[in-house]
Amino acid sequence: MNNKYKILVIEDEKNINNLVATLLEANGYRAISAFDYKNGMMMYESYRPDLVILDLGLPDADGTAFLREIRKDSYIPVIILSARADEREKVNALDMGANDYVTKPFGSAELVARVRSALRSARHGSEMSSPDGMFEVNGLVIDYGARRVFIDDAEIRLTQTEYNIIALLSEHSGKVLTYSFIIKAIWGYNDLGSTKRLQVNMANIRKKFGAKPGKKNYIVNELGVGYRMCDRND
Ligand code: CA
DSSP states (O other), X not given: OOOOOEEEEEOSOHHHHHHHHHHHHHTTOEEEXXXXXXXXXXXXXXXXXSEEEEESBOSSSBHHHHHHHHTTTOOOOEEEEESOOOHHHHHHHHHTTOOEEEESSOOHHHHHHHHHHHHXXXXXXXXXXXXXXXXXXXXXXXXXXXXXXXXXXXXXXXXXXXHHHHHHHHHTTTSEEEHHHHHHHHHSOOOTTHHHHHHHHHHHHHHHTTOOTTSOOSEEEETTTEEEEOOTTO
């Protein structure tokens, strides 16, 4: 099962880009490299990464232009990577929605720690997830660290997208998440086919979860509104 997080690295300095990509791969992530704004945007659209590491000084545009563009409809974590030690640049980028900021030159351990933390806060915002990174309700167990899901101790094999949907719903368990909220969080954009794509994924998840009509299931479809994962009070 290939559930590796995809991380897009947009950095025009080849040495740094290679260094960051190698570092990420060595730490179990899948790195995708882009060397300018235009290519970065293309890679972003086609790979839909889980996180972006973004250089501010790109040859064809400022990195903040990329940030502004993706923040129109996506909340995915962005870590700014820049030579600019300027506080104002940093605050500006954070105000525009960057999650964190690393100044070059940076230490390998520091960058990996920032990546881990940004992914964790993006995926594990829930008060329901225990300190060891597990979500548990009525026999359903989600191990966020390993990105694995179990029901009554049997592993449920999910695709990366299906897992991301389950993780998102579990982080907000007990609350209804609207279709558009889920779609934006999972795919980063909302187009004509999105609702259908979500419904297909949900149908597959429910099948894998062994959902049966009339039986109490883990995920409730609030018709016309969205989906809700049951919590401990259900
Ligand atoms: Ca640069």
